[in-house]
Amino acid sequence: MLPGQSTTTSGHRGGSRRSQVTLIRDHQACIPLTRILGDGDIVVLLTPVVAPAQPDVGGGSDPFEPFGRALAARHPWIRHVPYTSRNGMTGTHAGFIKRAKAVVFVISGPPSAGQSSQVEMGLMARMIGEQRPQIIVACQNVHDLGLIEANFPTIVQLPGYTSSDLQSAAAVLFGEVTATSTGTTGLDVQSLMIEPKFWPPENWDGLNVVPVHELWNQCLPDQFHLEKFPLQSLLQRDGYAMHFVVRLPENREVVGFCATYTTFVDREGERLIGSLAMIIVKPAYRRRGIGLSLYDHALKQLKRIRGVDRIQLGSTFPRLLSGIPAASASEGWFRRRGWQMNGQAPGRGQDICDWILNIDDWPSSGLSAASAGLSFRQGTFDDFNLIADFIEKESARKDHTGWYDQYMNLANDGRISDIVLGLEQSQIIASALIYTPNEASSLAQDLPWARTIGSDVGGVACICIADGNPAMTTSKDTAMIRLLDACVTILKEQGMRRVFLDAVKGGYEGFQSMGKLQDPNYDSLNINVTFSKGFKNGRYIKIYGSQ
Structure with a gap:
């Protein structure tokens, strides 16, 4: 027994x-x-x-x-x-x-x-x-x-x-x-008991997304569900994506899926980061070795790619999930395979979460007023080199993998005005990217979650505040608040009523000085500025790591 x-x-x-x-x-x-x-x-x-x-x-x-x-x-x-x-x-x-x-x-x-x-x-x-x-x-x-x-x-x-x-x-x-x-x-x-065994993974050709879409929505909680075509857009990325499936030999049914990506680390284009973005197995076929077969095969394939010097759990861009949903039963599975998730350093299981801001709750004036040489505006083509230098330096310092590509993609696509800058005198001290859910920008295509909430939800991503700059006299909190205010103002002018803040590290950290926050999973708080942690009635906290 x-x-x-x-x-x-x-x-x-x-x-x-x-x-x-x-x-x-x-x-x-x-x-x-x-x-x-x-x-x-x-x-x-x-x-x-x-x-x-x-x-x-x-x-x-x-x-x-x-x-x-x-x-x-x-x-x-x-x-x-x-x-x-x-x-x-x-x-x-x-x-x-x-x-x-x-x-x-x-x-x-x-x-x-x-x-x-x-x-x-x-x-x-x-x-x-x-x-x-x-x-x-x-x-x-x-x-x-x-x-x-x-x-x-x-x-x-x-x-x-x-x-x-x-x-x-x-x-x-x-x-x-x-x-x-x-x-x-x-x-x-x-x-x-069914003895785990090796299941030979196959390259997924991307032609039929239906079984993968069904498997995705079957395996993940409701707040992570996606429609078929947005998921297909995220998965089909020539030159960046490499995905695998396990099929039943008797009827070719897809019972396991693994998504991986590679992303450039910096402007040199020689160093790559590999992303083990997702492993899902049909519930009735778990504990048979399917997930492990996909995992071992995917790691082996990523390590064979020239230039990959690091592999992370979860994906940066395109964004499936940034890592493992918090409290997921899969966390122990990955820990046993060497993933460090103590939360003590970047790439070691830090918590991150997404936030929603109601624009009507945002103060209507006074935050972004220029003072002591501090100003905020949308980028121009004259800023291109300054932006490239700033993002490369700060993203490397903070371990923001994939951010450099996102900034440069917007600039190269002629959407440099989607880059919002904070300047002290003439020096960039802060930056962020904005997008609306229905536009064709590369960023909007890479980040699907705002448009799953509604057509009036704009996004703010890749918020970068200068760190360790001795010439900077503005506090990081001040820069954060005023940068966000500039982003909110622009998105409101574009018809947005809510703002989705993507992948904020440390939960509440960085927003404390803007007033108390609202978390739908706990008792409501008396607030000045209302944020909601999570969306679609579910918490959206994720853990990520690297090897």
């Missing part, structure tokens, strides 16, 4: 048949449910719409209705909501899950031809439920269903979904039957 696995045999109320219930694992320590439930706590029971398991149960009855009644007899706040293979998890299901203390998700069996997988629907319900306890009740051998690979934390196995099976399961979930380890028909460890 697996560690912590136990087998229980119990009768059911009003029947003679005895049914075996196997607790495969309970990493959440939520069984019995009485351990976590109080009066008024809602439990959502999600069951598939399937034919009855017993011939004598007819009339189109829901075969899982006895399960709902058995649970409700023990805890009156059960909400039984069926789901279908066609519709999957809908807004109705999401609403119930968000109000629940715990979720019991029933999987009756593998999908029939043309149907969606109940396992994948369970993964979607788990994603919606976030940290809520979720109990998978499998009415078939978990190995046949692929549940071990899907990595659900709590799994109960039944031999079927007859009324007696479901009555027994309800008794186990509420602790009326004590699970023991005396059974002899428990699952064999070897039947549950």
